Amino acid sequence: MRSTIQSALALTLLAAPLLAGDGRLAIRAGKIITQAGEAIIDGTIVIENGRITAVGAEVEVPWDVEVLDATHLTAFPGFVEAHGNRGMDRPNENIDVAPFLNIRDSIDPVNFYFEDSLRWGVTTINVQQGASCVIGGQGMVVKPFGMTVEEMLVRPASGIKLSASPKSGKSRATQAQALRKAFTELEHYLAGLVQKQKDGDDSARREALYQGRDLDSEEAREGRAQAGSAAWTVADLELIPRGEIDEKQAPLLDLVEGRIPAWFYCGAPMDVRVALEVARKNGFLAQTTLVLASSCWKAADEIAEAGVPVVLSAALMHIERDPVTGEEIETFVPKVFKEKGVRYALASSNQSTQSLWFQAASCVAQGMSRAEALAAVTTVPADILGLGKRVGSLEKGKDGNVLLLSGDPLSVTSFVEYVVLEGSTVYDRSKDVRMRHLLEGETPEGTAPAGSEEPKVHEHEDEVVTEEEPVDAGEDKE
Amino acid sequence: MSRRSTFNRVAPNRVALAALAALSIIAAPAGAEPATRTAPDDGDPAAESSEQYLINAGRVIVRPGEVLENVRILVRGGSIAALGRDVEAPEGIEEISGAVVCAGFIDPWSALGVDAGSLRDQRTEPATRTADAIDVHGQRHLRREALRAGVVAARVQAGGLARVGGVGAVVRLNPDLSAAEALVLPDAVLAMSVGLSRGGGAMDVFDRQGEVDRVRGALDSGLAYRQNEVEYRYDLEEWEKAMAEKEADLEKDFKKAKKDRDKGLAKAEEDDKEFKEKKYKEDKKPRKPSFDSNKAALARAAHGELPLVVQVHRAAELRELLKATAGVDRLRLVLAGATEAESVAETLVERRVSVLVAPSLARSDARDEWAGADLGLAGRLEQAGVEVLLGSGGETPDLTRDLPLLAASAVGHGLEREAAFEALTIGAARSLDVADQLGTVEVGKSADILVLDGAPLLGTTSVQYVFSAGRLVVTPQN
Structure with missing residues (x-):
């Protein structure tokens, strides 16, 4: 009622x-x-x-x-929300590797979140799939106003969500395995396509025709050598018209070629190593932003070395108990990243607050400068989103x-x-x-x-x- | 990743295997000393330490049975740089004196420093890598405690209770190391288990027998996978050779062929008949078998490139497992737990299978299969001639610290002290394929060593200094 x-x-x-x-x-x-x-x-x-x-x-x-x-x-x-997974009818997907999915099919324009975003003054939002995934769908940047997704649209392809934290039913070991496997499979799939083409088997083309995929546009007809900085390359990929690449693998290839951003969730500091390793090995480190839980400040050195920006998507004060003395240890997370020279944006999606201004104000309360705090909810997230010239x-x-x-x-x-x-x-x-x-x-x-x-x-x-x-x-x- | 050589104790005696070994993808033949080892995935291992020390040792236990007196040891660049009576002290170096120097202890069956979810995971697969679940940010105090007790490294394993636990890793326990520095060997063993009561009650005897069959089935699929791979390479080589020869022949015979054709054409015209071209035939190019990371891992174990550690306890399963794996010649089997291993001691000696005993003091949560475990098992097996290793059981992280104590209690119950010492040092290092880095005090090895005030594994001896990868991590002061 x-x-x-x-x-x-x-x-x-x-x-x-x-x-x-x-x-x-x-x-x-x-x-x-x-x-x-x-x-x-x-x-x-x-x-x-x-x-x-x-x-x-x-x-x-x-x-x-x-x-x-x-x-x-x-x-x-x-305010600019660098990464969030609210405003959808369902923020997660059961399929482990689902880069062919797009958030636009899940965004609910009349969701209360968007209405509340206006009340909180958030005007640009990067909506990404939730973190319960291995490789999730593609997100989009929207403004919180409009009756249709098209009206809300700011930028259609804001990147693919990945998670180094285990989705339900997995452990960290099997999560990492699934992540690596997705890219190994891509490599073998592409090598297989090239081999088939060389052997005169053009069944990939017939499959594309059967599935009704676009084969006629210039983009689809084009065969390009593998670009990007991945540690592996498939030789002679230019023999394959891009339109013939299966829709599950095509977005991953875009990722590997550095053509779309990656939003990599880390729920614990140990996840950072796996995330960075996967991103580095598969050539998308430069396009990667880490979405971090509070405890991930412990991996700040690794993050600084990798030079990737981060979104602090949880409580800004990390509290833990010393296992020996029982003493409570408080760490103010943005401060750590500032000291290490890591670019960070604040995000509002967590239990303690719904708003970005509160996150920024918390930084000031913890002794950080006002300019620093305001930048973390406006210009920095805008830059991370590639919208630095717009918002x-x-x-x-x-x-x-x-x-x-x-x-x-x-x-x-x-x-x-x-x-x-x-x-x-x-x-x-x-x-x-x-x-x-x-x-x-x-x-x-x-x-x-x-x-x-x-x-x-x-x-x-x-x-x-x-x-x-x-x-x-x-x-x-x- | 570079391929590692094997430590096979069983010579490949089958013609087929000998033929396989001739091909490059099979590891070096049995008996060869280990030459190349896998380095951790990214970056150099811990050899970069800038710390240097000179240890004046009253006694150095180089390896079990080999003792040097009044020796100086130079630790530099992470490893043991020099060892001898007249090692000169570089100017300004920090000098340390101690009664006894020996190799740091290794726990070949530990739960320390790994993500808890991955330890408990029962959906692990052969290709699951424990290296991905190592948490260098967690359990720091427990790792420090283990170092204080002299345990410097451990084999950790995801999916400890799973039927297939995946690939286990050897890590240094020094909490100050990065993951890359801590990893001694990311792919040390493949782990499986048979007949464990997982969650619910104990399985019935037929289910347990079924699990033995599964182990053999898994190994067979690995063998078949490797066989296919080898055959493909062989076939491809043959095919390429055949094609090259054929082409050479065709080129050579081309003039004649042309002449014949011209003649044929002329004749056809004369006879007013249609000219028929000769039908060309050639062998089909062999198809590359599809990649499967799980089968690849199984293949490595089946071929002895990775030791296979199987946790198995009851006499019936031990017997059946030994029977089932008898034909897998290159397999390097290690039995873990092995509560009732005495009943198969003869076979173990004959097959040179070592047993990894967890001499637990008390198990309040003892599962069925551990019933009857006692502290005398290690001693009795050793007397029967079985190679014995000692581990903390892979379930409780804290127990790794107690490994020297557990070993001492095994000594109290009949195990030769020297055998216990060997089990904790070079024995474990050899079984885990890290003997090139750990396990003895020799020039060139990584400096993971202990300075004690008395003989090792005595209740009255205290650990004074501990070096981990050349860094001094424990001193009497800290």
């Missing part, structure tokens, strides 16, 4: 086209934190065709552009994504008042029915008054099943 009400609310909010504009907007803000140089007091941001055309104190606003007066608010580039800061030429906050972005008392995505106002807190319901107890129109009982399901009282656990008298016995 509750979920029906929530869905109705979600629809009310999302189907608010009144808010949306035409990609042209001028915002007058009391303060603009650009994340690209000094903050601007009493400045203006002009957005045309969804892109920022001007930012500054003295900016001329074209006469026909609508002006959003936010002189009492602070403008800030939207992460308020500069001319970038996407017109602007948050208007009631105060400082790292203050607990600040609210996101407006979210502007590519020049369109997609969120206005004064019209956020759900927020008002939750915070101010305001009952949305058409809902039952608070405190009213739900309709009874059972006609006869004695049929009602009691939900109380029966007390088991024998529970304590050995």
Whole structure:
């Protein structure tokens, strides 16, 4: 019952086209934190065709552009979520090696996560499959607004998810085995294709025809030698038109050739070695970002040596007990990576918080600089996503994504008042029915008054099943 | 990975095998000393240590039965650089004095330093690599404790209770080493088990017998795989030779063939008949057998390139296993646990099968197959002429520290002290194919050595200094 009400609310909010504009907007803000140089007091941001055309104190606003007066608010580039696996109807897949799957088939545009992302000011999200995989599907970067996946799309192929941590039913040893095996199989598959071709057996072509795969496009007809820096190469791969490569293996070959990014999950420090080894051996280390659990700070030296960026996807404070003294040891994870010179982005998907600003504020609370903390939720994740020229800061030429906050972005008392995505106002807190319901107890129109009982399901009282656990008298016995 | 040579004790006496050995993919013939060893996957092993020490030893136990008195040992670059009465001390070197110097102990059956899930995993396969499950970040204090007791290295094994545990690794226990430095040999043994009660109750006798058959079946599939591989190479070579010869012949006879053809053409025209070309035939190119990592691992064990360690306890299974593996000539079988091995002692001596005994003091969780285990087993087997190894049992990480104590208790129950010492040093090193690095105090070997204040394996002797890969990791002060 509750979920029906929530869905109705979600629809009310999302189907608010009144808010949306035409990609042209001028915002007058009391303060603009650009994340690209000094903050601007009493400045203006002009957005045309969804892109920022001007930012500054003295900016001329074209006469026909609508002006959003936010002189009492602070403008800030939207937060960037470097990696997350929320917003899907199912974040995981049973198949161990499934690089042919694409997140776009699983993203649920009306998922509450996206609506909440607006409330938290997250404007760019890299949605990837969950970590329960060996090699997972391909992710995509979206903005949290739109009725269809196409409308939400920012970048279609944001990379393949891999995990060095065991998925259910596997141990670390068998997980690593499965990871290595996937690439060994790819190598043998490709070598087999080349051999078949040389032997005059073109059954791969007939298989592609039978499966209805594209064989006519230039890309598909092209035969290319194996590119990239993998420790193995299949000779004469140029004999094989790329379209004839099976859809399970093709994305892996893209990975090996360094054509798509990899997001490698490590749930424990020991996983880092396997992840880096697999990435290095198969030529995609340079495209790899590690997605790390808290304890992985212990492998910071290896990570620094490999030169890969990381996403800190769990609690930022790692706490463990010394096995000898019983003493609690606290380690603030971002600090370790900063000291080792590892590029890191903060992520919001963990138990302690749902928001990126809180993660950044925690860094400041632990003595890190404000600039460092803010970069870890804006420009750094943008760079890691290859979107450094589009999002992460308020500069001319970038996407017109602007948050208007009631105060400082790292203050607990600040609210996101407006979210502007590519020049369109997609969120206005004064019209956020759900927020008002939750915070101010305001009952949305058409809902039952608070405190009213739900309709009874059972006609006869004695049929009602009691939900109380029966007390088991024998529970304590050995 | 470079191929390693074997330590075969059984000479290949079958003609077929001799023929196989002639081909390059088979390891060096039996009897050859080990020449090349596999280095860990990435980077050089621990030989890079910059520390150097001079040890003034009252007595050096070079190997069991070979003792030198008043000797100086120079440890440099990770290994034993010099050993003798008149080794000169480089200026400024740190000098250490001690009564007795001997090789560090090796636990050939340990659970220390491996991911717990991988230890328990029962879905491991022959190609599962324990090296992937080594956790250099965990159990640091337990490893340090083991070092303090003089245990410097261990064979660790994923899937300890699985029917097939996969490939076990030999690692140094020094917690300050990286994975690459710690790995002595990533592919030391292949492990299997027969007749263990896994989770549920004990299996019935037929199931246990079935597991013996499976071991033989697995070895046979390995043998067949290797045979296929060898035959393919042989056939391919033959085919290529035949084709080259044929081509040479054809070229040579081409003029004649052309003449014949011209004649034929003329004649056909004369007779007003259609000209028929000669039909060309040649042998088909042999097909490459498909790659299978599991069978490849089994093949290595079946051919003695890896020792096969089988945990088996009951007399019936021991007997049947020995019978079932009798025909696999190059197999290097090690029986682990082997509670009732006395009943097959004669066969063990004859077949030169060694037994890895876990002289446990008490097993509160003793499973069925261990029933009847006592501390005297090692001594009785040794008296019967069986080569005995001693290990901590591969289930409890803490027990690796207690290995010297367990060995001493085996001595108390009838095992010759020298045999116990051999089992913990060169005996284990030889069985695990790491004798080129560990097990004795000789120039050129890795400096994994102990400085004691008395004879080894005595309750009153304390371990004063421990070197791991040339680094001083234990001193009386730490």
